[in-house]
Amino acid sequence: MKLFGYWRSSATYxxxxxxxxxxxxxxxxxxxLLKGEQHSPAHLKRxxxxxxxxxxxxxxxxxxxxxxxIEYLEERYPETPxxxxxxxxxAKARAIAATIACEAQPFMNLRIQKYLKDExxxxxxxxxxxxxxxxxxxxxxxxxxxGDGATFxxxxxxxxxxxxxxxxVFGALRFGxxxxxxxxxxxxxxxxxxxxxxxxxxxxxxxxxVPA
Amino acid sequence: MKLFGYWRSSATYxxxxxxxxxxxxxxxxxxxLLKGEQHSPAHLKRxxxxxxxxxxxxxxxxxxxxxxxIEYLEERYPETPxxxxxxxxxAKARAIAATIACEAQPFMNLRIQKYLKDExxxxxxxxxxxxxxxxxxxxxxxxxxxGDGATFxxxxxxxxxxxxxxxxVFGALRFGxxxxxxxxxxxxxxxxxxxxxxxxxxxxxxxxxVPA
Numbered sequence: 001m002k003l004f005g006y007w008r009s010s011a012t013y014x015x016x017x018x019x020x021x022x023x024x025x026x027x028x029x030x031x032x033l034l035k036g037e038q039h040s041p042a043h044l045k046r047x048x049x050x051x052x053x054x055x056x057x058x059x060x061x062x063x064x065x066x067x068x069x070i071e072y073l074e075e076r077y078p079e080t081p082x083x084x085x086x087x088x089x090x091a092k093a094r095a096i097a098a099t100i101a102c103e104a105q106p107f108m109n110l111r112i113q114k115y116l117k118d119e120x121x122x123x124x125x126x127x128x129x130x131x132x133x134x135x136x137x138x139x140x141x142x143x144x145x146x147g148d149g150a151t152f153x154x155x156x157x158x159x160x161x162x163x164x165x166x167x168x169v170f171g172a173l174r175f176g177x178x179x180x181x182x183x184x185x186x187x188x189x190x191x192x193x194x195x196x197x198x199x200x201x202x203x204x205x206x207x208x209x210v211p212a
Numbered sequence: 213m214k215l216f217g218y219w220r221s222s223a224t225y226x227x228x229x230x231x232x233x234x235x236x237x238x239x240x241x242x243x244x245l246l247k248g249e250q251h252s253p254a255h256l257k258r259x260x261x262x263x264x265x266x267x268x269x270x271x272x273x274x275x276x277x278x279x280x281x282i283e284y285l286e287e288r289y290p291e292t293p294x295x296x297x298x299x300x301x302x303a304k305a306r307a308i309a310a311t312i313a314c315e316a317q318p319f320m321n322l323r324i325q326k327y328l329k330d331e332x333x334x335x336x337x338x339x340x341x342x343x344x345x346x347x348x349x350x351x352x353x354x355x356x357x358x359g360d361g362a363t364f365x366x367x368x369x370x371x372x373x374x375x376x377x378x379x380x381v382f383g384a385l386r387f388g389x390x391x392x393x394x395x396x397x398x399x400x401x402x403x404x405x406x407x408x409x410x411x412x413x414x415x416x417x418x419x420x421x422v423p424a
Contacts, residue, residue: 048353048356048357049311049315049349049350049353057299057300059300061299061300061303063300063303063304063307064307064311064357065306065307065310065311065314066310067279067306067310067314068303068304068306068307068309068310069303071283071302071303071306072299072302072303072306075299075302076299087269087273087284087287087288088269088271088273088275090283090284090287091273091275091280091281091283091284092275092280094277094279094280094283094284095275095276095277095280097280098277098278098279098280098313099261099276099277101310101313101314102277102279102313102314102317102318103261103318105314106314106315106318106319107318107324112319112346115342115345115346119341120332120334120338120342122332126332129331130327130332133327134324134327137261138261141260141261144260145260145276
């Protein structure tokens with residue numbers, strides 16, 4: 001199987017974490033977003049949105065959208081599950097993942113930030129207000145969903161929700177979003193970052209990474 | 213089981229379609245977004261984001277996020293499945309749902325539109341450009357994902373992807389988004405709208421609907 005992605009893409013990072021948590025071997029083919037490779041005919045065949053990631057299964061099927069790819073991995077490789085065993089726990093993990101994917105990340109996305117700067121004359125102050133309002137709001141909701149006494153987002157093992165949380169926090173720190181009101185998120189982020197699968201999945205450890 | 217929602221909320225509409233497709237009986241408790249009932253202490257206990265929908269299971273668990281609720285229903289009530297039987301079909305259905313939920317709907321959301329109007333001085337032209345650019349782009353991707361010769365989004369029966377598509381098109385028509393370049397989507401939307409489960413789930417047929 002093969003992952004087509006970009007070292008710093010949040011959605012690619014989610015899939016890398018899921019693959020590493022499951023201990024699956026995969027090939028990684030970088031798609032350089034700065035060089036516009038996502039708009040190449042070869043990549044548009046893999047992902048008609050011209051986005052990353054795309055994922056090629058062992059059987060040669062091409063999948064898109066990190067949520068769909070990770071649900072696929074969970075069904076196809078059920079050993080080392082990424083979702084809790086009970087229905088309510090599974091719903092909680094998916095709700096955290098969906099809050100990040102639908103309420104936080106879209107507003108932090110680089111192409112949206114670029115549009116707001118270039119087309120709508122957002123200055124640094126307007127951008128900071130936008131990012132903190134929308135991704136900040138969603139992260140506060142995630143903090144509440146996680147609840148008290150959590151080791152990871154949805155149980156005592158890292159899983160799907162953590163695969164969404166860690167890239168989101170990585171991006172939020174990059175863009176200077178205030179996370180001081182979400183201490184559980186910071187704690188879980190720091191705990192995850194020390195684990196081997198998260199270290200292997202880290203953007204800075206990818207072959208296409210630009211040294212910091 | 214009980215659905216807490218708002219007649220015109222896109223995410224509530226998705227869950228209603230899923231419940232109706234599965235033929236499940238449920239109670240419906242309106243949360244009036246115009247009166248701010250989503251911020252009431254009672255509703256914040258159900259959904260800490262102050263959003264709709266919230267869903268109470270038979271066992272009394274409270275779930276949030278339409279994706280998580282629908283995946284829960286699919287696992288808990290597997291009769292009349294909303295996802296195809298094969299892995300690639302399931303991934304396709306989930307990719308369509310995720311494209312709508314993560315790439316289209318966030319930018320069409322009323323609270324985002326309100327922020328852009330009130331805080332960023334978007335006029336009608338800027339709003340139209342924003343909506344058509346981002347939700348329009350995502351709908352073009354959905355059109356490609358659906359592919360040729362489709363009866364419904366992902367197979368010959370309506371399912372999860374259609375439960376996301378129909379509310380998205382309903383909202384897009386309301387906000388005047390150009391869908392002329394996505395004829396497959398329009399065709400599937402019109403086909404779905406004639407079916408009883410979709411009729412029962414339609415915003416205009418809810419007890420809290422404001423007559424058109």
